[in-house]
Amino acid sequence: MKKLRCFIIALTAFCGFSTYAQDSLITQPLPTVRSLVNIQVGIVGGYVSYEARISNQFALRTEAGLATNLYSRISEGYFxxxxxxxxxxxxxxxxxxxLNKRTRNNSANFATVAVTYYDAVFKVRGGDDDDYVPQQIAFMPKYGxxxxxxxxNLNYEIALGIGYLLFLDDATKPTVKTGELAADIHFRIGYTF
Structure with a gap:
């Protein structure tokens, strides 16, 4: 009888301990999105970005860069x-x-709607002096x-999207079109600080 009582007490203690261990595992927070500073280079440009954490799964990314323009009247390459x-x-x-997969530096799949402003202030190379680049804004839903x-801290990023380019009026040389559909495919390699 003593052996049965000892067994029941040991079993009760073990069940209580395992329940406590499971509760403590459940209450531990899962890794979430974090704020990051990135430098990335791609096939068509270089970028510096900052991702600010908004919630567990959301971040607001702001980015500045030099990229090949999506629309031009220039036959030579430029940025x-x-x-x-x-x-x-x-x-x-x-x-x-x-699933015990790495989530460091926001390693995950993402969906986004990128709003990009391409400026006509300068071009880095190519073209004649009378060539111009129209100012434009791209609205691009993407998956990546x-x-x-x-x-x-090295990373890579692949994204694909189809969206709309809106050409802004230029007082000196207005564009013929006001907008068109465009695709955005990017592959970038970068470093996270």
């Missing part, structure tokens, strides 16, 4: 400055954490992935 603002939804960051390379 123009651009500014981008995009709210990013890292929709599977918590799922990746539960972001991953770390190894266990370093």
């Amino acid at each position: 123009t400055p651009n500014l981008t603002v995009e709210p990013r939804w890292y929709y599977n960051i918590e799922k990746r954490a539960r 992935i972001r991953r770390d390379i190894g266990r370093t």
Whole structure:
């Protein structure tokens, strides 16, 4: 009888301990989006960005860079400055954490709507003096992935989107079109600070 009583007490203590351990695991927060500073280079430009954490899965990314322009009347290659603002939804960051996959530096899939302003202030190379680049704003819904390379601060990002370009009026040389559909495909390699 004493052995049965000792067994019941031990079993009760063990069940209570395992329940407590499970509760403590459940209450531990899963990794979430964090604020980051990035430098990235791609096939068509270079970028500096800051992602500000808004919530567990959302970040607001602001970016400045030099990129090949989407529309031009210039036959030679050139780069123009651009500014981008995009709210990013890292929709599977918590799922990746539960599956013991890396989420460091916001390594997850994301969906976004990027709003990019391409300026006509200057062009870096190519073209004649009378060529001009129209000012434009791109509204681009995109889907992408972001991953770390190894266990370093290096990362890569791949995204694809289809959206709309709106050409802004230029007082000296107005554009013929006011807008058109455009595609955005980017592959970038970067470093996170």
